[in-house]
Amino acid sequence: xxxxxxxxxxxxxxxxxxxxxxxxxxxxxxxxxxxxxxxxxxxxxxxxxxxxxxxxxxxxxxxxxxxxxxxxxxxxxxxxxxxxxxxxxxxxxxxxxxxxxxxxxxxxxxxxxxxxxxxxxxxxxxxxxxxxxxxxxxxxxxxxxxxxxxxxxxxxxxxxxxxxxxxxxxxxxxxxxxxxxxxxxxxxxxxxxxxxxxxxxxxxxxxxxxxxxxxxxxxxxxxxxxxxxxxxxxxxxxxxxxxx
Amino acid sequence: xxxxxxxxxxxxxxxxxxxxxxxxxxxxxxxxxxxxxxxxxxxxxxxxxxxxxxxxxxxxxxxxxxxxxxxxxxxxxxxxxxxxxxxxxxxxxxxxxxxxxxxxxxxxxxxxxxxxxxxxxxxxxxxxxxxxxxxxxxxxxxxxxxxxxxxxxxxxxxxxxxxxxxxxxxxxxxxxxxxxxxxxxxxxxxxxxxxxxxxxxxxxxxxxxxxxxxxxxxxxxxxxxxxxxxxxxxxxxxxxxxxxxxxxxxxxxxxxxxxxxxxxxxxxxxxxxxxxxx
Numbered sequence: 001x002x003x004x005x006x007x008x009x010x011x012x013x014x015x016x017x018x019x020x021x022x023x024x025x026x027x028x029x030x031x032x033x034x035x036x037x038x039x040x041x042x043x044x045x046x047x048x049x050x051x052x053x054x055x056x057x058x059x060x061x062x063x064x065x066x067x068x069x070x071x072x073x074x075x076x077x078x079x080x081x082x083x084x085x086x087x088x089x090x091x092x093x094x095x096x097x098x099x100x101x102x103x104x105x106x107x108x109x110x111x112x113x114x115x116x117x118x119x120x121x122x123x124x125x126x127x128x129x130x131x132x133x134x135x136x137x138x139x140x141x142x143x144x145x146x147x148x149x150x151x152x153x154x155x156x157x158x159x160x161x162x163x164x165x166x167x168x169x170x171x172x173x174x175x176x177x178x179x180x181x182x183x184x185x186x187x188x189x190x191x192x193x194x195x196x197x198x199x200x201x202x203x204x205x206x207x208x209x210x211x212x213x214x215x216x217x218x219x220x221x222x223x224x225x226x227x228x229x230x231x232x233x234x235x236x237x238x239x240x241x242x243x244x
Numbered sequence: 245x246x247x248x249x250x251x252x253x254x255x256x257x258x259x260x261x262x263x264x265x266x267x268x269x270x271x272x273x274x275x276x277x278x279x280x281x282x283x284x285x286x287x288x289x290x291x292x293x294x295x296x297x298x299x300x301x302x303x304x305x306x307x308x309x310x311x312x313x314x315x316x317x318x319x320x321x322x323x324x325x326x327x328x329x330x331x332x333x334x335x336x337x338x339x340x341x342x343x344x345x346x347x348x349x350x351x352x353x354x355x356x357x358x359x360x361x362x363x364x365x366x367x368x369x370x371x372x373x374x375x376x377x378x379x380x381x382x383x384x385x386x387x388x389x390x391x392x393x394x395x396x397x398x399x400x401x402x403x404x405x406x407x408x409x410x411x412x413x414x415x416x417x418x419x420x421x422x423x424x425x426x427x428x429x430x431x432x433x434x435x436x437x438x439x440x441x442x443x444x445x446x447x448x449x450x451x452x453x454x455x456x457x458x459x460x461x462x463x464x465x466x467x468x469x470x471x472x473x474x475x476x477x478x479x480x481x482x483x484x485x486x487x488x489x490x491x492x493x494x495x496x497x498x499x500x501x502x503x504x505x506x507x508x509x510x511x512x513x514x515x516x517x518x519x520x521x522x
Contacts, residue, residue, distance in 0.1 A: 003494045006251075006330060006337065007337060009330060009333065010338060026318055029289035029313050029315045059311065216389070
């Protein structure tokens with residue numbers, strides 16, 4: 001075989017293979033192919049923040065909206081060694097400590113993503129002040145926006161690292177800025193067995209609750225539950241009860 | 245005389261540019277601008293080694309390691325098919341990290357002339373060539389156990405296309421810097437001693453359908469093929485090159501440097517030996 005045929009083979013196999021994989025639906029360059037696109041207006045074809053669901057990971061958002069996972073984690077005050085694995089629903093779980101009257105959750109993520117990507121947003125939702133800081137730092141803030149959503153900003157103390165979160169992470173609500181609430185480990189979609197063990201629950205206890213032997217402590221509780229036909233809600237509740 | 249196009253160089257430049265454009269597109273698409281056709285996938289989604297690193301985790305734990313997507317396995321599959329047919333063409337025609345080492349090596353060759361690519365003592369070199377298998381095992385093991393792309397911390401390929409961004413790791417930048425510096429002394433140091441993907445794909449040299457073959461009958465034993473081989477393989481001592489380090493660069497072939505036509509070629513069948521009677 002001559003060099004030119006080697007070059008032809010490389011090109012044919014590479015692009016032909018990708019084309020074939022695409023035709024067969026195997027060419028998936030993101031982890032979530034289901035995010036919807038804006039169907040009309042100037043933003044037609046762009047990913048639609050309203051399609052974000054509670055189970056959408058920050059990595060999915062990064063790939064669909066090109067907002068780095070770390071930026072999202074900073075915006076929602078959720079320091080993590082692996083921000084891509086955080087889910088939109090983790091925001092509501094994290095801010096549960098603020099009580100039912102202060103709602104910060106998936107809707108807040110949708111609003112933040114819409115403001116960050118400068119596409120029309122839906123219903124106004126609460127945003128933590130850290131998200132506003134991120135918008136300001138990235139030039140996505142304006143006086144008119146401030147007027148529009150100032151009543152929806154919840155003051156929180158920025159947490160700068162994972163250590164802060166576990167040791168002395170604090171959340172201050174708008175209603176009562178003088179009260180400080182400790183943030184214990186909240187079992188969420190991305191919480192791994194290792195996280196629970198590190199929080200002080202013996203591995204045997206985790207295994208008893210799951211009813212199986214855990215071979216891989218870096219797997220998330222949710223994945224293990226799904227793989228073993230267990231209810232994540234039930235497992236989560238049982239684990240939450242034994243957390244110190 | 246009709247000028248011949250160096251198709252390998254064109255291929256190397258094209259793949260380097262393509263990967264750079266994909267990374268650029270991924271970055272600028274944040275501002276709403278997207279270059280057509282190129283696509284704006286992340287670098288991870290087109291990296292075949294991501295597929296290797298995450299392969300065991302996928303089968304052992306039934307989970308996809310974060311940042312890895314189905315497309316990584318598709319690219320890996322394509323490269324495997326290509327390598328089974330013709331050997332590790334990916335190393336010499338496609339890999340941007342291999343290409344940039346080669347380009348830096350051009351400068352080293354000008355500086356050190358014949359000493360270039362002969363600095364490492366042969367004994368040490370022979371042992372170091374197996375280091376990349378340890379890197380491969382280490383990376384796959386750690387990825388499988390941690391379910392994270394641990395290699396990212398030292399990956400020079402990722403650093404090469406993200407050196408300007410906050411995503412580049414200090415370890416990756418350091419390894420990239422050392423690799424490029426060493427390229428001034430040794431041809432493709434990363435490929436020879438550390439590349440885990442090259443280690444895996446290099447194994448196809450042992451059974452690929454097309455192999456570099458030497459015609460003993462017509463060979464004039466000038467050893468030109470040995471001199472030009474970037475991976476220091478002694479082609480002149482072999483009938484068929486099954487060395488795990490061959491990158492199918494064609495440097496040793498009659499088409500490029502061997503002075504005798506049809507003496508060193510990439511082919512399926514062995515040369516027929518002609519026995520001269522005394």
